[in-house]
Amino acid sequence: MLSKEVFDEYGKKRLKEIIEKGEKDVTICAGFIDLFGDAEIIACSKCGVPCFVRPWLFEAIIEHFWKVICICCADPQEVKGQMVIDLSKIETELENE
Numbered sequence: 001m002l003s004k005e006v007f008d009e010y011g012k013k014r015l016k017e018i019i020e021k022g023e024k025d026v027t028i029c030a031g032f033i034d035l036f037g038d039a040e041i042i043a044c045s046k047c048g049v050p051c052f053v054r055p056w057l058f059e060a061i062i063e064h065f066w067k068v069i070c071i072c073c074a075d076p077q078e079v080k081g082q083m084v085i086d087l088s089k090i091e092t093e094l095e096n097e
Helices: 003-021 054-062 076-095
Strands: 027-030 040-043 050-053 068-072
Touching: 003 027, 003 076, 027 050, 040 054, 050 054, 050 068
Parallel strands: 027 068
Antiparallel strands: 040 050
C-alpha cells in the first residue's frame, strides 16, 4: 500500500496541475474507505451517498465548486484508465528517487 506521504505528495501535485491549467469542469471520483483516518465526508453529486476525500482535496472541491461522484456512479473505464496512469506515474517517481 502507498504511504500517506507518497499518496498526498502525488495527489497535491496533480491538484496543483489541474488548478494551474484552469480546468473548470472538474469531477472528483471519491471512495467509501478512509484509508488514513483523517478524511472529510462529502456527498456524491449523482446519488448522494457519503464519500471520503483527503482534507486538502475537500478544500479544493469547496473552493472551486467541483463535482464529486462516488466510485459506483463513475464511468468504470475512465476510473480504471486514470488509476493506471496515476499508479504508473507514482511508481516511476519512486524508482527515480
